[in-house]
Amino acid sequence: MNETAPLMVRARGVVKNFGAVPVLRGVDLDVHAGEVTCVIGPSGSGKSTLLRCLNHLEKIDAGEIEIDGRLIGYRRHRGRLHELKESAIARRRAEIGMVFQGFNLFPHMTVLDNLVEAPIAVRGRSRADAERTAAELLARVGLTGREQAYPRQLSGGQQQRIAIARALAVEPKLMLFDEPTSALDPELVGEVLAVMRDLAASGMTMVVVTHEMSFAKQVADTVVLLDDGEVVESGPPQRVLVDPEQPRTRAFLSRVQ
Ligand code: ADP
Numbered sequence: 293m294n295e296t297a298p299l300m301v302r303a304r305g306v307v308k309n310f311g312a313v314p315v316l317r318g319v320d321l322d323v324h325a326g327e328v329t330c331v332i333g334p335s336g337s338g339k340s341t342l343l344r345c346l347n348h349l350e351k352i353d354a355g356e357i358e359i360d361g362r363l364i365g366y367r368r369h370r371g372r373l374h375e376l377k378e379s380a381i382a383r384r385r386a387e388i389g390m391v392f393q394g395f396n397l398f399p400h401m402t403v404l405d406n407l408v409e410a411p412i413a414v415r416g417r418s419r420a421d422a423e424r425t426a427a428e429l430l431a432r433v434g435l436t437g438r439e440q441a442y443p444r445q446l447s448g449g450q451q452q453r454i455a456i457a458r459a460l461a462v463e464p465k466l467m468l469f470d471e472p473t474s475a476l477d478p479e480l481v482g483e484v485l486a487v488m489r490d491l492a493a494s495g496m497t498m499v500v501v502t503h504e505m506s507f508a509k510q511v512a513d514t515v516v517l518l519d520d521g522e523v524v525e526s527g528p529p530q531r532v533l534v535d536p537e538q539p540r541t542r543a544f545l546s547r548v549q
């Protein structure tokens with residue numbers, strides 16, 4: 293863990309309600325630049341909602357979230373928060389890559405078009421430049437030469453590796469993963485985790501919601517257990533996953549391990 297690195301994510305007292313139902317009840321989260329944080333917890337505990345709040349796909353009801361030292365979705369003016377315009381939100385969101393369970397490639401577009409779309413549209417890159425980057429990214433995820441394939445011609449694991457490449461194409465500062473291997477056949481999980489492991493080793497800051505406890509144990513700097521919208525326990529994987537302090541963590545681990 294690198295406590296001296298600047299905070300890439302700083303969330304304080306994040307509250308999110310859906311109607312009258314509290315889903316996040318005052319969540320604090322610190323992720324230092326270059327670190328991997330794995331978020332674990334039971335289904336319905338608020339993990340996906342937390343990730344969606346981090347890139348302002350969901351508006352929070354209280355608290356604040358800074359990404360790389362700047363509020364996400366808001367600016368502060370005379371001590372009050374004002375929501376940014378959609379265009380400004382989109383620019384900030386482009387600094388954050390997100391990978392979901394699956395099915396997030398554009399099905400009617402080739403792999404190459406999936407990879408160059410955002411760099412051209414969001415970053416204003418030239419097509420030739422974006423295509424060069426796409427080739428590098430394909431090499432990085434072990435899929436060199438698959439530019440002209442369509443998503444349906446690829447396995448789920450290959451599609452997920454392309455989804456990671458696509459998220460990386462806009463050079464994000466932070467990558468969010470929401471159960472990226474949960475929808476995959478078991479034999480395809482390893483290849484996706486291997487790409488994520490390489491990405492972590494390259495110094496990318498990552499927040500990963502996962503049920504892959506061995507990945508969390510090996511790759512995470514910090515593991516956060518979310519239960520019923522609260523951070524129950526957080527710390528190094530050797531402590532949280534091996535020798536947890538909280539009964540709720542022990543109960544969760546005994547169910548999944
Ligand atoms: P997890 O990812 O940990 O399974 P979620 O963040 O998806 O949990 O959901 C947490 C709770 O919030 C669940 O009870 C879920 O039903 C509820 N929820 C999530 N999204 C919405 C929504 N858009 N509208 C209403 N309730 C929601």
Ligand code: MG
Nearest residue numbers: 339340341470
């Ligand atoms: Mg979820």
